[in-house]
Amino acid sequence: MIQVVTPQHMQAIDDASEVPLDELIARAGAAVARAAIRQLGGTYGRRVLVVAGPGNNGADGRVAATRLRERGVRVAVVDALDLPERLPRADLVIDAAFGTGFRGGWQFPDVGATPVLAVDVPTGLDAATGVAGPSTPHAVRTVTFQAAKPGHVFADGPARCGDLEVVDIGLGVDRADALLVDAAAVRHWLPHRPTDAHKWREAVRIVAGTPGMTGAGHLATTAAQRAGASLVAVSSPGVDADAPVEALDRRVPGFDWYTAVLDDLHRFRSLVIGPGLGREEHTVASVLRCVEDAVVPMVIDGDGLFALAWNEAGSPAVLVDREVPTVLTPHDGEYGLLTGRRPDDDRLAAATSLADTTGATVLLKGPATVVATPGEVPLIVDAGDERLATAGTGDVLAGIIGALLARQIPAHRAAAAGAFVHGLAVQRCASVGVIAGDLVEQLPAVFTDLLATDA
Numbered sequence: 053m054i055q056v057v058t059p060q061h062m063q064a065i066d067d068a069s070e071v072p073l074d075e076l077i078a079r080a081g082a083a084v085a086r087a088a089i090r091q092l093g094g095t096y097g098r099r100v101l102v103v104a105g106p107g108n109n110g111a112d113g114r115v116a117a118t119r120l121r122e123r124g125v126r127v128a129v130v131d132a133l134d135l136p137e138r139l140p141r142a143d144l145v146i147d148a149a150f151g152t153g154f155r156g157g158w159q160f161p162d163v164g165a166t167p168v169l170a171v172d173v174p175t176g177l178d179a180a181t182g183v184a185g186p187s188t189p190h191a192v193r194t195v196t197f198q199a200a201k202p203g204h205v206f207a208d209g210p211a212r213c214g215d216l217e218v219v220d221i222g223l224g225v226d227r228a229d230a231l232l233v234d235a236a237a238v239r240h241w242l243p244h245r246p247t248d249a250h251k252w253r254e255a256v257r258i259v260a261g262t263p264g265m266t267g268a269g270h271l272a273t274t275a276a277q278r279a280g281a282s283l284v285a286v287s288s289p290g291v292d293a294d295a296p297v298e299a300l301d302r303r304v305p306g307f308d309w310y311t312a313v314l315d316d317l318h319r320f321r322s323l324v325i326g327p328g329l330g331r332e333e334h335t336v337a338s339v340l341r342c343v344e345d346a347v348v349p350m351v352i353d354g355d356g357l358f359a360l361a362w363n364e365a366g367s368p369a370v371l372v373d374r375e376v377p378t379v380l381t382p383h384d385g386e387y388g389l390l391t392g393r394r395p396d397d398d399r400l401a402a403a404t405s406l407a408d409t410t411g412a413t414v415l416l417k418g419p420a421t422v423v424a425t426p427g428e429v430p431l432i433v434d435a436g437d438e439r440l441a442t443a444g445t446g447d448v449l450a451g452i453i454g455a456l457l458a459r460q461i462p463a464h465r466a467a468a469a470g471a472f473v474h475g476l477a478v479q480r481c482a483s484v485g486v487i488a489g490d491l492v493e494q495l496p497a498v499f500t501d502l503l504a505t506d507a
Contacts, residue, residue: 053237054218055228056432057199058400059152059179065198071222077108079221080197081115084146084171087195087217088120091169092144095123101142103161105132105149105175112171113148132175135161142166147189152179152201159187170194173203174212181397182207190214198223200232205420205434206399230400230422230430238472239502241465245280254282254458257320259304259313259342260327260354260447261288262335268328268354268447269293271488275451276324278495279473281458285320287313289329289338307334310341321458322349326356327447336362343370349377349457353450357382361389371410377463378412379453381446387416400430413463415453417446421471425464433468435475444488449474452495473498 057065069076092098102117104110110132117127128140132149145163148171150156160175168174168191176185179201194213196204197220203209204216231237245254256276261269266288273286274296283300286293290306304312317323323346329335339359343352352360357380360370371378380390387406388394395402395416403416403424413425419438423431453470457463477494478486 053234053431054232055199055225056202056205056230056232057225058229059201059203061229062152062199062201065223065225069223073108076221076223077111078115080112080171080219082119083197083219083221084112084116084148084169084195085119085123087193088116088144088146088169089123089125091167091193092125095120095125098144099126099128099140099142100144100146101140101163101166102127102129102146103132103135103149104129105151107151107153109148109151109171113146116146116148116171132158139163144169145189147171147175147191149175152203160189163189167192170213172196173201177203177209177212178397179203182209183397184208184212188212193217195219197221199225199228202230202398202400205232205432206418207397210419210434228429230432233431233433233435233468233472235472235502238469241461241469242499242503243459243461244503249282251283252319253321254280254455254460255320256281256284256322256324256451256454256458257313257317257348258284258286258324258451258454259289259309260286260324260329260450261291261293262328262330263291265328265330266291266294267444270295271444271447271492272324272327272451272454273299274489274492275448275495276455276458278492279452279455279470280499281455289335308338310338310345313338313342314345318347320348321460322351322454324351324353324450324454326352326354326359327450329355329359331355331358331362335359340370343374343378346374347376349379349463351379351381351450351454351457353381353446354386357386358389361386368409368411371412374411377457378410379415379457379463379467380406380410380412381415381417381450381453381467382406383417383446400424400432404430413467415467415471423464423468423471428464431464431468433471433475435472436478437475439478439481439483439486440474442487445474445478445491448488448491473502476502
């Protein structure tokens with residue numbers, strides 16, 4: 053996994069390094085030059101423009117310019133604080149104007165259609181949050197050093213940074229502020245089913261859907277099945293759950309249904325509760341009883357999160373006494389219900405705060421999803437895209453995580469792996485017209501690829 057470090061932490065690492073600054077700049081500049089040559093596809097006849105600022109970022113750019121000249125590239129270096137009226141023609145612009153600490157109103161020059169390679173971050177991008185300034189360039193590639201920054205993966209970051217390249221220049225990272233999840237990590241986390249497995253060994257209980265919304269339960273159920281659950285039992289209070297033929301459709305009453313759910317819950321390895329349940333007062337009461345008394349790990353999603361928020365004691369009081377893992381899966385609006393305000397630009401801090409308050413694993417959904425658990429390094433998942441912003445995909449994610457919990461993967465990893473698999477599934481779908489059920493159909497192939505020994 054790629055380490056993610058905040059700008060403040062990275063500055064402290066720089067300050068504590070025993071490697072001379074000139075050597076670090078030489079290594080960084082050489083890495084930028086190599087990336088430029090790859091981007092150019094060679095050196096013969098190529099022209100590069102370096103926009104260099106007054107600090108270390110500019111020094112990196114000037115070293116890169118020297119290395120490129122040594123390779124035969126024609127290079128022009130312009131001072132970011134004294135730009136000429138007309139920029140030299142170039143095949144590539146290297147943005148070495150200002151680094152992660154930039155604050156101010158400097159405007160990046162208009163380079164037209166010329167591709168930009170950014171050093172550390174595109175100038176004007178907030179490295180802590182990913183919020184871009186008005187003139188932040190759209191780089192085709194960004195070369196950063198030792199660790200990614202939150203701004204590379206959140207908000208405007210991915211669109212402004214282009215392809216991200218993290219280069220080791222010999223700085224010792226004492227700890228990561230977060231880790232960016234990759235396929236190798238998820239592959240390592242996924243267990244193989246033992247030879248003595250039976251259908252109750254990785255069984256999932258799902259409570260989801262009400263009249264008119266049984267599709268939520270169906271999606272969560274099929275997702276859990278396709279994610280490896282050995283048996284799934286689903287209930288939609290007051291109605292048949294419209295379960296697939298391979299699942300158990302457990303009818304429970306429309307009111308006070310918690311007793312029927314809890315009676316044999318000990319036979320299951322996880323519980324998914326909330327998708328499409330509705331927000332009636334009696335539903336809130338039953339959800340809370342299940343949360344309080346459930347003896348298995350659980351995923352609380354959708355209307356289950358509403359129930360946590362709309363009770364007199366508040367969600368922390370309901371959750372902190374649970375002795376088994378709990379995964380909360382809020383989007384920004386549900387986060388606001390749970391905390392009283394939507395998350396701000398620092399999404400790592402937002403997810404961590406809710407996790408610390410509740411004692412639960414929090415999966416804060418977004419273009420880059422954050423998974424935070426007390427005592428664990430936060431995990432970031434950026435595998436998905438905008439096609440996931442459609443009805444029912446959250447139900448699918450809840451079912452996947454429920455299955456991974458039932459397979460006895462720790463909650464922190466189960467939530468992150470679920471989000472990663474969810475993202476890989478949409479990558480296999482059509483470019484338009486994707487619906488939640490399409491993701492479910494892709495899950496077996498996603499897991500097969502992840503578990504392949506040559507993947």
